[in-house]
Amino acid sequence: MMPASLNAYIFISVALFAIGLLGVLLRRNTLIVFMCLEMMLVASTLALVAFSRFNGTMDGNVFVFFILTVAAAEVAVGLAIIVALFRRRQTIQLDQLNTLKN
């Protein structure tokens, strides 16, 4: 039983990616920007799984494994960087982190 069309799944994926991108562009809290980045990764995995299911291949599904692993490593390193940044500067607001500009 295959309820929805490929187009619908890809639309959800695009919408999720766009919402994540808007979050990255508009928010100033580094943690929330990071969460939105994760959301964009999940949107790409949704597109991969949908293409894989509708074409009857396995490669997209296996790629999702790799994306999950890389995302886990990325979150660990990114959060460690944010914590180190907070220790130095006492803030994680993006518009106050402008040392390179001045």
Next chain:
Amino acid sequence: MTIGQILFNLFALFTLVMAAGVVLNKNAVNAALCLLLCLVGVAGLFVGLNAYLLAFLLLLVYAGAIVALFLFIVMLLDTRGDARPTLNRLPLVARILATGLVLGGVASFIQRGRLVSPDMAGTIGVGAALKPYAYQLFTTYLLPVQILGFLLLIAMLGVIVLSKKFVGLEDIK
């Protein structure tokens, strides 16, 4: 409207509403919880695509580990929401322009995006069983699996180095 269609609409709407919640919430804890529910919605969509293992893994890795890590860091850092918005002209214009471009791209996809959908009933959902995953990971994708193992090791070492306090070094302010 079949029950599969109803479930798809439900999960899709839930996912998008929760994703919007991540972006719009002032409080970082609420945003993390919205992210958790958004991931649950995506896992539901994965089940609709017959990728049961991936749905389970998404819940385990993302909802179980990553969101918990986010919550720990939010509580560790104790930040008080977003500060006042900047009143500089240039970032504001750039933000409005970028938002317009992203929304324009999505609108253009809604209007023109017509992917030729292969016959769904005729396609077998190969992602349902476990065996194809194991077969692919141990034959075609063996090298990437090894590289990912090293990546995880390097990430672990990097996190240890980043979060350790070195006493001899001067702080770079």
